Amino acid sequence: MALLDNACRIEAQYGTKAAFPDGFAAFARAHGIPKATAYRHRERALREGSWQPRSRRPGSSPKQVPDFVAGRIVALRAGAELDEGADFIRAVLIAEAERDQWASKGLVVPARSTINQVLKRAGMLRTNPKKRPRSSYRRFAYARPRDCYQIDGTNLTGLGFGTGTVCIIEVLDDATRTLVAAHVCAAETSVDARAALTRAIAAFGAPGIVLSDNGAAFARHSRAGATPAPTKFFELVDRHGTRLIHSSPYHPQTCGKCERHHQTSKQWLTRRVRELTAAGHPPTCIADVQALVDQYQEYYNQRRWHSALNSTPAQAWAEAAARGDLGGPTRLPAQRDADIRAAKVSTEGRVRFGRLRFSVGRSRAGSTVTILVDGNHANVHDHEGTWIGHLTIDWDTTDQGRIAA
Numbered sequence: 001m002a003l004l005d006n007a008c009r010i011e012a013q014y015g016t017k018a019a020f021p022d023g024f025a026a027f028a029r030a031h032g033i034p035k036a037t038a039y040r041h042r043e044r045a046l047r048e049g050s051w052q053p054r055s056r057r058p059g060s061s062p063k064q065v066p067d068f069v070a071g072r073i074v075a076l077r078a079g080a081e082l083d084e085g086a087d088f089i090r091a092v093l094i095a096e097a098e099r100d101q102w103a104s105k106g107l108v109v110p111a112r113s114t115i116n117q118v119l120k121r122a123g124m125l126r127t128n129p130k131k132r133p134r135s136s137y138r139r140f141a142y143a144r145p146r147d148c149y150q151i152d153g154t155n156l157t158g159l160g161f162g163t164g165t166v167c168i169i170e171v172l173d174d175a176t177r178t179l180v181a182a183h184v185c186a187a188e189t190s191v192d193a194r195a196a197l198t199r200a201i202a203a204f205g206a207p208g209i210v211l212s213d214n215g216a217a218f219a220r221h222s223r224a225g226a227t228p229a230p231t232k233f234f235e236l237v238d239r240h241g242t243r244l245i246h247s248s249p250y251h252p253q254t255c256g257k258c259e260r261h262h263q264t265s266k267q268w269l270t271r272r273v274r275e276l277t278a279a280g281h282p283p284t285c286i287a288d289v290q291a292l293v294d295q296y297q298e299y300y301n302q303r304r305w306h307s308a309l310n311s312t313p314a315q316a317w318a319e320a321a322a323r324g325d326l327g328g329p330t331r332l333p334a335q336r337d338a339d340i341r342a343a344k345v346s347t348e349g350r351v352r353f354g355r356l357r358f359s360v361g362r363s364r365a366g367s368t369v370t371i372l373v374d375g376n377h378a379n380v381h382d383h384e385g386t387w388i389g390h391l392t393i394d395w396d397t398t399d400q401g402r403i404a405a
Contacts, residue, residue: 003031004038008045065110065118072096073110073118086115088305140256140374141175145320147327148174148209149200150255151218153188154262156269156289160282162186166289169196170265172258173204174211175327176316177306179261179297180204184290190233193217197236204317205326206240208333213247213255220244220384241329245370245385254379268296341371351380358391358400 007027011019020027028038065073076089093109102108110118119125142148153169167188171181181200185192197210212218221228230238237244247254272292276282283289301314309316320326327333333340343351349362353371360369360380369388370381376393380403389403 004033004041005045005050008042009050012046012049065114066107069093069107069110070118073115074122074124077119077122077124084305085307086112086119087307087310089115091305142209142327142333143175144325144327144331144333145173145176145178145317146205146207147331147333148211149180149197149207150174150258151193151197151200151210151212152255152258152262153193153215153217154266156266158270159273159289160277161284166286167192168265168269168289168293169193169217170258170261171196171200172261173207173313173317174257176313176320177257177261177309178204178313178317179265179300182265182293182297184286184293186286188215188217190217190219190231193233194236197233201240206242206329208327208329208331209243209245210237211245211247211255214249218244218246220246220386243329243385245381246387248379248387248390265293265296265300268299269293272296341373342368343371344368355398356393356395356400357398359402360388361402364388 007019016024022030024038024042025035028035072093073089076092077084090109090112097103097107097109116125120127150172151169153167155165155167157165159166167185169181169183169185169188169192170179172178173180180203181196183192183196183199185195216223218233219231220234222231234244253259269289269292272295273283283292302312304312306313306316311319341353343353345351345360345364345367347362347365348359349365350357350359351369351371353373364382368383370383370385372379372381373393376395377390378393379390380388382388389405391400391403393400
């Protein structure tokens with residue numbers, strides 16, 4: 001259109017013959033401009049002095065988010081204790097709409113995608129196009145509270161006392177993501193692991209399974225001495241009739257819920273420590289950090305919206321409790337989207353589940369193994385819960401071969 005605009009300027013100054021020697025229709029045809037479009041733009045350029053693109057915004061937008069609602073979305077994001085997203089904001093707006101009778105004022109709660117659009121216009125939406133989309137993941141979760149507790153430790157750094165670092169051992173319910181316990185200590189030891197689990201059991205009850213990584217604090221057998229002996233951590237778990245299972249080595253995704261929760265908790269705690277330090281009241285001992293962790297536990301369980309649950313963890317737990325649907329040592333853990341099976345190893349060292357079979361070795365003949373099947377992947381644990389291998393399942397083949405360690 002810049003070429004047509006220049007030609008129209010020449011026409012206005014020197015006449016049509018100078019601008020279009022072969023005629024205007026021939027000019028439009030030679031440059032591939034539709035005839036109707038060319039005449040319309042020519043008329044507009046002559047009338048306005050030059051051709052300028054106009055806004056395509058409609059004259060009215062009856063479905064546009066009202067300024068009041070858009071303002072609440074921005075305010076909620078700006079005042080959030082963490083970088084809560086559209087799910088959290090929408091949950092708060094639903095409660096406000098019911099309380100303040102938005103319907104009588106002609107206001108509605110916008111959809112999640114609309115909230116994200118408002119945040120994007122306000123420059124408050126962080127995008128990561130390289131991040132794997134959530135829809136591509138397969139969720140692995142036990143069905144009931146107390147079916148499984150995940151336990152793991154993480155370090156909080158940047159403190160102004162001691163070495164500047166403390167360890168926080170967190171215990172997370174697999175089904176409801178409830179933070180059932182969080183224990184602050186100097187380092188991840190068996191003593192502190194027992195303290196964290198004891199706190200969790202006292203507050204929420206014993207689970208059917210305790211899932212941990214292969215850290216020394218959570219070991220089943222002592223690694224010292226010629227003869228392995230049960231650790232005090234295992235004795236605590238066993239005393240409640242709970243089964244201790246360890247994740248695959250070098251595979252943190254097995255305890256992924258706890259690993260992901262570390263990021264959320266440390267973000268909140270780091271922010272609070274920074275605020276207290278700026279106010280002249282920094283934490284000066286482990287007890288001060290434990291008090292902050294207790295505050296975070298209340299906030300996370302009671303007030304923070306969890307998009308995987310479409311509720312807070314406390315609400316998810318309470319709903320299951322109201323149905324009488326709580327797990328524990330006396331109830332076999334259940335899963336929504338995976339399968340857990342127990343099978344006996346034959347004299348040839350083979351295991352059969354359904355129509356499939358695989359080998360774990362003759363050395364395990366006569367023992368019982370537990371198989372956790374998730375899609376096409378299976379993890380195999382011995383009767384003590386120790387991980388012994390995994391395999392990728394080919395559902396078109398009966399014989400799966402030997403498990404890989």
